[in-house]
Amino acid sequence: MVRIVVFGAGGKAGRAVVAEAAGRGHEVVAVVRDTARYADLAGSGVAVVAGDVTDRSQVAALVKGAGAVVNAVAPGPGDAPGTFFTAAANALVDAIAGAGGGRLVAIGLSACLDAAPGVRVLDTPGFPAQFQDFARAHAAALDVLWQAPATVEWSVVVPAMEFDPQGERTGTYRAGDTGLLTDADGVSRISYRDFAIAVLDEAEQGAHPRTHFAVAY
Template sequence: MVNIVVFGAGGTAGSRIVREAFDRGHRVVAAVRRPEADAPYLPAGVRVVTGDATSVRSVRELAPEADALVVAIGGGDRTLWPDAARTVLDALRGMPAAPRVIHVGGGATLLDPAGTPLLEDPDFPAEYRDAALGQAEALDVYRSSADGVTWTYVCPPPLEFHPGERTGRYRTGTDQPVTDAAGRSVLSYEDLAVAVVDEIENSRFRNMRFTAAY
């Protein structure tokens, strides 16, 4: 059993990660900004607490009881994700037995065959660009850290990523999208949660980015 704290546990990705981890028998703490609103939608038996990944105090309060700390937040402007990355690293720096960080990132930070981030494609949807830029900055924060905190940055597909079925199947890559025979990169939120919990359990991508799709 692994002790897991999930920031953003009330969100689309976070709630599914909570459910996946809990169903596998792990001890899960769901950190949300409004427990009274989110607790009814999370599994009974999961401890729901007030938590904010952009607060050093909040991270430090919850980190000692965690083996893995998942950052699955959203809903803010582009500064949210790099702020959270910096906060989590600052909070864990120097902590004995600091938990590993799993950051659920943005698929548009992945690279095309020429090595250019997908978010720089002129055809990339403008409505997603700010969030993509924020997630790219968060990835840079992790990559430039040298404080001994272990992290993993998890990318879903850049566009075709929606709630759906849990199949338990997926394939992984690192810097480029995983595509099928038709050239599509597709994954459900449910199977992203499977990939995240598999990574917590098996630790294949330490201090690096990985992506998953069918």
């Protein structure tokens, strides 16, 4: 059992990660901006605490002594995605490095995977223009991790293009590499609950150090 700090614990992915981590017997710190709004997260092995992932002093205090840190954050109504994701990544990297190092597992975006060797999904001609800014903000946060000190054992787990919040926990998934991962029918899909399994496996084992990798059925 280790102490796992989950930033963005109130979102769909964050909730799935918290549930999976608690189910494995870990001590979970669920970080949200408004504890009153997410009081239902609290339970056996789960403490809900207030924190802003872009506030470096708060992040440093929260990650101290953690066995692993999970970044499942998403921008809120008052956040600008173009700066939010990089601010969060910088705060987490600085805090973990300042604590002497540790494991950071972030949730990525399928648009940042390769559709073909050297060509990201977001750079393909058919990628929707309305999602470009959001995708490039994610890509910029990934660039922050590429430049992180060696003491920060980071990895980014990237969900499939069809990220199903209602899907069951089957207990199965496939882990790929930096390329988009699809099944025999060309479908890229994973449920939140099975994705959370992949996130916790990475938090526990660190099998994909200093890279991002696709997860799908």
